[in-house]
Amino acid sequence: MNRIIRKLLNNTASLIGLLLLLVFILIAVFAPYLAPPLFPDPYQIPRMSWDVEPQPPGFPMSDDMRFVYESLGKPITRDKAIFGTAQGGYDIFYGLIWGTRTAFRIGIITVTLSMLIGVILGSLSAYFGGWLDELLMRITDIFLSIPFLVAAMVLTTILGRGLDKVMIALVAFGWMGYARVIRGSILSTKEEVYVMAAKALGVKDFRIIAFHLLPNTIFPVLVQASMNIGSMVVTAAALSFLGVGAPLGYADWGQMVSFARNWIIGSPGKAGEYWYAVFFPGIFIVLFVLSWNLVGDTLRDILDPRLRGEL
Amino acid sequence: MNNSLISIKNLVKYFPIKKGVFRSTVGWIKAVDKISFDIYNGETLGLVGESGCGKSTTALTILRLEEPTSGEIFFQGENISSINKKQMRKYRKDLQIIFQDPYSSLDPRMKIKNIIAEGLAAHNLLDSRTRVQKVGELLERVGIPPDYMDRFPHEFSGGQRQRIGIARALALNPKMIICDEAVSALDVSIRSQIINLFKELQSEFNLTYLFIAHDLSVIKYISDRVAVMYLGKIVEIAPKDIFFKNTLHPYAIALVSAVPVPNPDFKRKRILLPGDVPSPANPPKGCRFHPRCQKVMEICSQVEPELKKLDKDHYVSCHLY
Ligand SMILES: Nc1ncnc2c1ncn2[C@@H]1O[C@H](COP(=O)(O)OP(=O)(O)OP(=O)(O)O)[C@@H](O)[C@H]1O
Ligand code: SF4
Numbered sequence: 001m002n003r004i005i006r007k008l009l010n011n012t013a014s015l016i017g018l019l020l021l022l023v024f025i026l027i028a029v030f031a032p033y034l035a036p037p038l039f040p041d042p043y044q045i046p047r048m049s050w051d052v053e054p055q056p057p058g059f060p061m062s063d064d065m066r067f068v069y070e071s072l073g074k075p076i077t078r079d080k081a082i083f084g085t086a087q088g089g090y091d092i093f094y095g096l097i098w099g100t101r102t103a104f105r106i107g108i109i110t111v112t113l114s115m116l117i118g119v120i121l122g123s124l125s126a127y128f129g130g131w132l133d134e135l136l137m138r139i140t141d142i143f144l145s146i147p148f149l150v151a152a153m154v155l156t157t158i159l160g161r162g163l164d165k166v167m168i169a170l171v172a173f174g175w176m177g178y179a180r181v182i183r184g185s186i187l188s189t190k191e192e193v194y195v196m197a198a199k200a201l202g203v204k205d206f207r208i209i210a211f212h213l214l215p216n217t218i219f220p221v222l223v224q225a226s227m228n229i230g231s232m233v234v235t236a237a238a239l240s241f242l243g244v245g246a247p248l249g250y251a252d253w254g255q256m257v258s259f260a261r262n263w264i265i266g267s268p269g270k271a272g273e274y275w276y277a278v279f280f281p282g283i284f285i286v287l288f289v290l291s292w293n294l295v296g297d298t299l300r301d302i303l304d305p306r307l308r309g310e311l
Numbered sequence: 312m313n314n315s316l317i318s319i320k321n322l323v324k325y326f327p328i329k330k331g332v333f334r335s336t337v338g339w340i341k342a343v344d345k346i347s348f349d350i351y352n353g354e355t356l357g358l359v360g361e362s363g364c365g366k367s368t369t370a371l372t373i374l375r376l377e378e379p380t381s382g383e384i385f386f387q388g389e390n391i392s393s394i395n396k397k398q399m400r401k402y403r404k405d406l407q408i409i410f411q412d413p414y415s416s417l418d419p420r421m422k423i424k425n426i427i428a429e430g431l432a433a434h435n436l437l438d439s440r441t442r443v444q445k446v447g448e449l450l451e452r453v454g455i456p457p458d459y460m461d462r463f464p465h466e467f468s469g470g471q472r473q474r475i476g477i478a479r480a481l482a483l484n485p486k487m488i489i490c491d492e493a494v495s496a497l498d499v500s501i502r503s504q505i506i507n508l509f510k511e512l513q514s515e516f517n518l519t520y521l522f523i524a525h526d527l528s529v530i531k532y533i534s535d536r537v538a539v540m541y542l543g544k545i546v547e548i549a550p551k552d553i554f555f556k557n558t559l560h561p562y563a564i565a566l567v568s569a570v571p572v573p574n575p576d577f578k579r580k581r582i583l584l585p586g587d588v589p590s591p592a593n594p595p596k597g598c599r600f601h602p603r604c605q606k607v608m609e610i611c612s613q614v615e616p617e618l619k620k621l622d623k624d625h626y627v628s629c630h631l632y
């Protein structure tokens with residue numbers, strides 16, 4: 001344990017990754033304080049005005065909007081859009097803060113589920129071999145042959161709009177990599193003498209998989225998974241950008257980016273006028289992906305037994 | 312005959328040789344080719360032969376860790392060669408194995424406590440507290456301080472790891488332990504300690520051993536009977552004293568001549584075998600040993616000799632007898 005901590009502190013990249021991740025975790029945890037919600041559903045982004053055009057950072061809440069909230073009996077705690085507003089007057093800052101929670105939810109749930117599916121199918125395939133292996137690997141090939149984004153889009157179009165649908169699509173087309181990695185390592189690990197010894201003791205197959213094979217093969221998969229959390233969030237954002245993601249006004253980074261779609265270039269003669277509508281959501285996504293990648297790299301260094309010189 | 316713990320009849324194990332894109336079988340490695348022998352209750356049967364002659368395959372097939380191609384294996388009179396996996400589980404408690412390599416035979420990510428208790432857990436024996444207690448006793452018995460039980464395998468030396476492997480096999484109170492070159496990988500100084508441990512445990516727990524080695528030096532010390540294997544065949548089998556006094560098969564004679572003699576005044580002429588061991592995929596016709604045999608005769612390259620009973624308990628497969 002000490003060694004792991006020392007290793008982390010010695011490595012600047014690891015440290016940056018961890019700090020970034022920590023910042024995102026803090027943002028997610030303290031979202032209600034950083035951006036107090038106005039609606040019973042905190043993921044509903046409050047609007048600062050009825051403007052169609054984005055408004056620059058520091059934009060104050062418009063009077064008619066203030067009137068609407070007051071007549072609804074909502075206490076207004078924040079009346080400035082410090083990152084500006086997106087198309088439709090949605091508060092960018094609020095959307096990003098609460099969107100952090102959405103990002104963690106999307107990333108962790110989709111990665112966990114697809115890893116679970118991949119690990120189960122991959123280890124059964126490798127351990128039992130024969131026709132089961134043949135069948136499962138052909139299925140994996142079929143899923144792999146379909147371009148991910150296209151498949152996810154088609155599936156969300158069929159299932160309908162919504163983040164849960166996006167997540168189902170991400171899981172349905174995201175497990176194959178894990179299955180392949182774990183299959184490869186179990187194929188070699190199952191030939192180890194200690195597996196033979198366990199069989200000689202009469203240990204059941206599922207126990208052998210759970211107590212011998214997975215502990216010796218799961219770490220590369222965990223590294224891969226942690227790196228994929230970032231990319232899952234990017235893909236979810238891409239799907240949102242393409243218009244199949246979260247419902248309108250839901251705090252989600254993809255939604256914030258898709259709000260910026262029509263304003264990326266700026267208005268005639270004023271290129272980049274709406275830079276804030278692209279910049280702030282973009283920087284959140286980039287840093288989130290970066291932090292998971294750095295953490296994944298760190299995990300790999302820590303878990304690689306060859307680097308530890310232990311095994 | 313009725314005091315046989317294990318009785319093997321015409322045991323065959325072929326491995327397919329696969330080639331090409333379609334992995335089609337182009338031939339067979341005849342690792343074990345129709346062997347028959349018994350292992351008596353309470354004895355140590357030494358099985359000796361050059362590397363690749365099929366000793367490990369014999370061991371693994373007896374334990375049904377490799378499926379026999381044909382032939383029968385009887386354990387206490389019951390045929391265990393074709394029973395299913397589930398039925399085989401109840402015999403696993405009685406038949407254990409210790410492997411050659413003390414490094415790869417212990418799971419690097421498991422505490423030795425769990426390694427030793429694994430058999431008990433697999434068969435749902437004892438509750439977890441008595442299990443730990445039992446692990447402590449076993450460690451103590453094989454000469455490792457019980458308070459090391461929370462350590463991982465990499466914290467132990469080769470000899471200690473082999474002791475842990477022995478404790479793991481002992482945990483289920485087996486009737487027989489197959490020692491597959493269990494001391495070959497160890498330093499000479501540690502080797503004799505482990506062999507002595509095997510001897511002590513044998514009388515203490517009433518164990519039967521199948522003791523596999525690639526030379527006779529250890530076998531000479533520990534075995535009651537000796538079986539010599541060459542290219543998937545048993546060529547000679549006899550009680551130890553008779554075997555060493557009256558070695559018959561030319562291959563066995565060569566093996567005996569290679570055993571170092573403690574008395575330096577007495578020089579035995581070591582017989583060096585010409586040529587390499589032929590491939591088990593394509594064994595020589597007739598007697599499999601004939602390309603290397605010094606006593607080779609006309610008939611040897613034509614007719615395969617049978618394993619014949621010469622004396623009480625002395626069997627040999629050679630046209631000379
Ligand atoms: N799983 C397997 N698949 C294919 N061939 C095998 C397999 N196991 C063993 N063999 C082959 O069968 C033959 C006998 O091997 P085995 O391991 O039984 O020999 P051994 O007498 O134990 O040798 P060693 O002293 O090297 O341990 C060898 O030619 C080996 O290459
Ligand atoms: S049968 Fe012939 S070749 Fe084979 S061992 Fe005997 S004498 Fe030698």
Ligand SMILES: [Mg+2]
Pocket residue numbers: 366367368491492
């Ligand atoms: Mg062997």
